[in-house]
Amino acid sequence: MIKFVTAGESHGKGLISVVSGFPSNLNISEEYINGQLKRRQAGYGRGLRMKIESDKAEIISGVRFNKTLGSPISIFIKNNDWENWTDIMNVSKNNSEMEKISVPRPGHADLVGTLKYNYDDIRNSIERSSARETAARVAACSVARRLLNQFGIEVGSYVESIGGIFSKENYTNRLFDDKGIDSLSAEKINRQSDKSCVRVLDSLQEKKIINKIKLAKKRGDTLGGTFFVVATGVPVGLGSFVDYDSRLDAELSRSIMSIQAVKGVEIGLGFESAFKFGSEVHDEITLKGKQFTRRTNRAGGIEGSISTGMPIIIRGAMKPISTLMNPLDTIDLSTMKKIESRRERSDFVAVPACAVIAESMVAWTLANFFLQKFSGDSIEDLKDNYKNYKDKLYSRTKKNFSRK
Numbered sequence: 001m002i003k004f005v006t007a008g009e010s011h012g013k014g015l016i017s018v019v020s021g022f023p024s025n026l027n028i029s030e031e032y033i034n035g036q037l038k039r040r041q042a043g044y045g046r047g048l049r050m051k052i053e054s055d056k057a058e059i060i061s062g063v064r065f066n067k068t069l070g071s072p073i074s075i076f077i078k079n080n081d082w083e084n085w086t087d088i089m090n091v092s093k094n095n096s097e098m099e100k101i102s103v104p105r106p107g108h109a110d111l112v113g114t115l116k117y118n119y120d121d122i123r124n125s126i127e128r129s130s131a132r133e134t135a136a137r138v139a140a141c142s143v144a145r146r147l148l149n150q151f152g153i154e155v156g157s158y159v160e161s162i163g164g165i166f167s168k169e170n171y172t173n174r175l176f177d178d179k180g181i182d183s184l185s186a187e188k189i190n191r192q193s194d195k196s197c198v199r200v201l202d203s204l205q206e207k208k209i210i211n212k213i214k215l216a217k218k219r220g221d222t223l224g225g226t227f228f229v230v231a232t233g234v235p236v237g238l239g240s241f242v243d244y245d246s247r248l249d250a251e252l253s254r255s256i257m258s259i260q261a262v263k264g265v266e267i268g269l270g271f272e273s274a275f276k277f278g279s280e281v282h283d284e285i286t287l288k289g290k291q292f293t294r295r296t297n298r299a300g301g302i303e304g305s306i307s308t309g310m311p312i313i314i315r316g317a318m319k320p321i322s323t324l325m326n327p328l329d330t331i332d333l334s335t336m337k338k339i340e341s342r343r344e345r346s347d348f349v350a351v352p353a354c355a356v357i358a359e360s361m362v363a364w365t366l367a368n369f370f371l372q373k374f375s376g377d378s379i380e381d382l383k384d385n386y387k388n389y390k391d392k393l394y395s396r397t398k399k400n401f402s403r404k
């Protein structure tokens with residue numbers, strides 16, 4: 001089992017990720033992790049914080065000469081903004097003149113966090129619930145991504161919509177039908193979406209989205225949107241129907257839903273499959289050489305909670321950012337009276353970042369199931385186990401069913 005834990009508040013000294021359970025001799029570098037962190041920081045509509053930070057990973061343990069040792073890997077990301085918060089976020093000295101926040105923002109964890117943890121200052125809830133934590137997740141999950149790449153498994157993403165603006169091109173259909181399956185590989189998707197400031201595949205849609213984001217900014221409002229994550233090269237057999245928590249689709253859904261502001265997750269056709277005939281949903285099984293494949297991929301690469309070997313397709317929905325510059329009403333906890341919510345420096349749109357973070361969480365979950373199936377203390381052992389499985393899959397099935 002691989003595990004990661006993150007620590008750190010949005011405006012504290014920095015973020016820490018501790019990753020364990022990975023085999024030795026996996027090639028990983030700070031530069032590789034920084035490349036993923038850079039992708040997370042991008043996106044039109046991000047707030048001023050992204051001008052302050054240029055997130056860099058400092059590997060503290062578990063790696064020597066850019067190769068994992070098999071021991072826990074710890075990573076530190078410094079918060080450049082810390083120098084402006086040394087008073088407010090001081091570990092020990094409490095400057096009593098400091099204003100305590102008593103006005104919770106609708107849509108964030110402010111009120112519920114304060115009630116749950118019996119805080120006397122909403123700042124205590126804001127700091128850890130902030131999406132700043134996702135920088136530490138991306139760093140941790142970069143190790144998982146690197147492992148998957150050794151086996152030809154790639155994870156990509158693109159933004160499907162922001163503020164209800166969709167592309168006229170129906171990429172979604174191509175994802176699921178027999179024409180799209182090969183043309184939209186994870187690598188091809190990222191080559192295109194990484195070039196867009198809002199991570200869409202369609203330049204006309206990008207222009208419309210930018211205008212809508214400008215409108216939202218002008219109105220002191222924010223926007224959410226939807227995104228797709230696609231994983232290709234995934235072998236058949238990851239996950240299992242034997243237990244509720246061994247189900248690949250359930251664990252992938254959980255990993256995406258765990259990202260701040262995500263309110264919906266679908267696998268494959270998702271909700272749309274609930275409105276169609278079975279003959280319009282289930283993917284006919286075919287053979288390509290010695291490879292079992294499907295004519296379509298509406299299941300999104302998972303059947304019976306097990307990977308089919310087709311691309312894994314997950315759709316996520318992110319609600320609009322909670323901090324509005326044209327605030328909604330709330331209750332001031334110091335007077336228990338109605339008041340306009342507070343403004344706090346924030347993003348206007350973070351859907352592109354959410355899509356990149358979702359890639360990381362999918363990579364993590366796939367690596368977890370991959371290592372459960374093809375265990376190995378070193379990357380070399382892992383490669384041997386994987387090759388043995390792949391080489392025998394067709395022949396042993398054929399043998400099992402051959403009528404003697």
Ligand code: EPS
Pocket residue numbers: 010047048049108129130131132134135260321322323345346347
């Ligand atoms: C973020 C850094 C922080 C978070 C932001 C994401 O920016 P700031 O210092 O301006 O608050 O607040 O997340 C949110 C907008 C939120 O609502 O949690 C980052 O590094 O991605």
